[in-house]
Amino acid sequence: MTPNGDAAIRLDHVTKSFDGRKVLDDISFAVERGTAFCLLGRSGTGKSVTLKHIIGLIRPDAGHVLVEGEDVPRLPRAKLARVRKRMGFLFQDGALFDSITVGENVAFPLRRHTDLPNDEIVRRARARLEQVGLGHDYDRMPAELSGGMRKRAGLARAMVLDPSILLVDEPSAGLDPITSEEIDQLLLRAKLDEGKTLVVVTHNIPSARTLGDELALLDRGRLVTRGTAADLDRSDNALVRGFMHSQGGG
């Protein structure tokens, strides 16, 4: 990792507290373009909060969050919107808009941010849904989908504007191993074939090994360690070793 290299995302000494409880404590890391960075850690250690800082849904109490050189928390709304259009966010449960169809969920960013004709919008939304294996589900409502399907539809929506950065919150949580593997493969293709930068929050060590060029472990709001999967395997830290050897990860 080069400190001033070609970083797509950089967090510098980010600190955040909620109701007096420190959730992030002086977090710093950088993610290079076209690489995947996996954030590991127990529940409630600040992984999702970190992800939401990157897209500007949460502002830090102190520190900087830079995305492609722009200091996200200090951007006015119009500029923040431009930066957000370059990012896609997959929420833990998909966060599909439940009042519109799956297809319209995927088409939503295109309708909001492009002047494309309706036929082209529908064509692109269908293509993204086919890519995640939901080509026949365009007209279904989100409530009719299983958890894994909702997550895949959420991924299609996150990718429909062809963002350069994908932020992914627990892609395999609550999914069976086969669906989990399918989502990992989709993310891997997004990185390798489309050159996207990925930041993935996960508990799933095999998934992190598959996707991550670099892994980092958060514990009680602090970054305990970071490095390649091999680096973390060699760590002397008991927590890191315990984590890396859990869930069949070793």
Next chain:
Amino acid sequence: MLAWVGDVSLFGARALRDAFRPPFELDEIARQIYEVGWRSAPLIFVSGVAVGVVLSMHTRASLERFGAVSMIPAGLAIAMIRETGPLTAGLLLSGRVGAGIGAELGAMKVTEQIDALEASAVDSFKYLAVTRIVACVIAVPLLTTLMDFAGILGGFLAEHAASGMSFRLYFQRSFLFIGFEDFIPATLKTAVFGFIIGTVASYLGFTTSQGTEGVGRASTRSVVLSSILIILADVILVRMIFFLFPGTV
């Protein structure tokens, strides 16, 4: 409590400011007017007819003692247009629309759909709150007008059943003492009711926490608080109308 009133006031002031700034989200406003307005129309119409029937029966019982039954249509129309229609419509809509908005936005909040809108580079406040508040401000006066006429129609049905009065005669007598100064201020004040319903419900939806339990609480509080605020606002607005339009006293 004071902090809550301050927060809701700031929320409403921000909505007012943003309503006049582009983009105007006209498609979403139209969709919300359909949801708030058109879908509430059956409730308002049926309630209006029922209120008209009841008012007519009470008025007949009172006026018969003074031999003034011919004044029933005019008395009922004045009561309906000046106060009963606006207040009843406001309270009914605070129940139907306020609960709906509070629950919908609350559910969107706890399932991260509002965050998903923001992550999609959409101003969630403008897209969700401002559009609903504007729709309420437009739809509530229209629905109040529907309630007024439904009430007068209900009065006619009751009167026709009691005395056989013709439709034409009833409506002639209804509008004998009604002028625009009776209808316009009383109906326009319900735009304020709409603003209260939209603002309180959107605020409670946006600030929902604690999962599905929080959604239920947001929905219930939307109804209770907007109903109380509508009644309090009505006292002030009626006083203002009397001051600005002395002819309506």
